[in-house]
Amino acid sequence: xxxxxxxxxxxxxxxxxxxxxxxxxxxxxxxxxxxxxxxxxxxxxxxxxxxxxxxxxxxxxxxxxxxxxxxxxxxxxxxxxxxxxxxxxxxxxxxxxxxxxxxxxxxxxxxxxxxxxxxxxxxxxxxxxxxxxxxxxxxxxxxxxxxxxxxxxxxxxxxxxxxxxxxxxxxxxxxxxxxxxxxxxxxxxxxxxxxxxxxxx
Amino acid sequence: xxxxxxxxxxxxxxxxxxxxxxxxxxxxxxxxxxxxxxxxxxxxxxxxxxxxxxxxxxxxxxxxxxxxxxxxxxxxxxxxxxxxxxxxxxxxxxxxxxxxxxxxxxxxxx
Numbered sequence: 376x377x378x379x380x381x382x383x384x385x386x387x388x389x390x391x392x393x394x395x396x397x398x399x400x401x402x403x404x405x406x407x408x409x410x411x412x413x414x415x416x417x418x419x420x421x422x423x424x425x426x427x428x429x430x431x432x433x434x435x436x437x438x439x440x441x442x443x444x445x446x447x448x449x450x451x452x453x454x455x456x457x458x459x460x461x462x463x464x465x466x467x468x469x470x471x472x473x474x475x476x477x478x479x480x481x482x483x484x485x486x487x488x489x490x491x492x493x494x495x496x497x498x499x500x501x502x503x504x505x506x507x508x509x510x511x512x513x514x515x516x517x518x519x520x521x522x523x524x525x526x527x528x529x530x531x532x533x534x535x536x537x538x539x540x541x542x543x544x545x546x547x548x549x550x551x552x553x554x555x556x557x558x559x560x561x562x563x564x565x566x567x568x569x570x571x572x573x574x575x576x
Numbered sequence: 577x578x579x580x581x582x583x584x585x586x587x588x589x590x591x592x593x594x595x596x597x598x599x600x601x602x603x604x605x606x607x608x609x610x611x612x613x614x615x616x617x618x619x620x621x622x623x624x625x626x627x628x629x630x631x632x633x634x635x636x637x638x639x640x641x642x643x644x645x646x647x648x649x650x651x652x653x654x655x656x657x658x659x660x661x662x663x664x665x666x667x668x669x670x671x672x673x674x675x676x677x678x679x680x681x682x683x684x685x686x
Contacts (some may be wrong), residue, residue: 386647397639398623401602405619407645429624471654544649 381412385419391565392511423515430512437506438516444504445517445560450551452494460487488551494555499563507568514564518557525552582634587667588613589625593635594656594664601640601651602626626654634660 382403389399402422404414460483467478502517503510513524529549536545582590588664592608593600602619605626609617629635640651656664 395623395652396649397652398602398619400642400646400651401606401619401623402602403647403649404645405606418619422623425618425620425624429627464596 379412382406382415385415387424388565389419392423392426392515393508393568394426398422413538427512427515430509434509437509440551441506441513442517442520443501444505445498445514445521448501449494449497449521452498455500456490456494461540491551492559495559495562496563496566499560499565500567501563502560503567504566510568511561511564514560518560521560522553522557529553582632582663582667583625585621586629587664588617588627589622590629590634590656592661593626593654594661598653598655600654605654629660630654633657636664675677 381511386399386403389402402415402418405418406412428564429454436565464478464483467483468474503514506513588609589605592605592613595607595612596604602622606619606622609615609622626637627636630637634657635654636657637652637654641651642648642650652663
């Protein structure tokens with residue numbers, strides 16, 4: 376069967392999320408019959424939701440542990456990278472002016488983004504690895520908790536921060552926090568799950 | 577008694593498996609619930625219910641062949657067990673007994 380790109384992405388995600396192979400096959404068969412990508416996406420989201428709910432309900436302690444571990448790693452890695460970057464910024468401030476400007480404009484901003492991305496990948500990988508064989512579901516629970524926290528913080532602080540000048544920065548920060556970070560955490564989790572996925576015949 | 581653990585949706589899935597018979601797998605079970613039960617059933621929910629029924633010993637599953645139209649994924653066929661049939665009969669008996677003697681429901685005015 377020839378697949379379009381969105382369908383391939385959904386199948387790839389479904390396999391990484393360790394959904395039952397027979398269920399993925401059923402979703403593809405139903406899609407082939409009615410040709411609705413919306414229906415396929417709905418089936419995929421429903422299957423993931425159903426899997427997370429049933430596994431979290433069955434293994435409540437593991438679910439709590441996954442959320443707690445995710446937060447601890449987030450706080451720990453955040454503290455280490457923040458202090459390292461602060462040290463670097465302070466060192467640049469005390470050095471030559473050109474070096475300070477180079478650090479401030481060309482080195483530190485991409486370094487901050489890179490450490491956030493690498494840290495998120497690592498957190499996702501670790502949370503998933505330590506909660507096998509339920510890694511992807513447990514990591515999604517942590518991502519859900521993280522998103523709730525981020526959305527809460529955003530709603531709380533947005534009215535105070537919002538000006539025309541700050542709009543692009545806020546838009547970037549929002550997209551980074553709500554899309555890039557969760558995507559990186561889940562990529563780490565899927566990478567970990569792919570290594571432990573049994574080969575289907 | 578395991579009857580108390582059999583939920584409304586699980587009962588619907590079990591009945592759909594019985595109705596479909598030999599060819600019962602995710603898609604046909606979801607279709608049966610959609611067409612006869614008049615409610616939409618997502619495949620993920622059907623599989624979650626079938627997994628629970630399997631764990632309770634009310635259905636049995638076996639893997640079929642992988643086909644190209646399913647992206648090379650095999651079908652998982654389900655059939656109801658003797659225990660599952662007993663459970664459905666018990667549920668029917670309970671529901672019918674509760675139904676009787678409710679004039680408001682019989683007239684359709686509740």
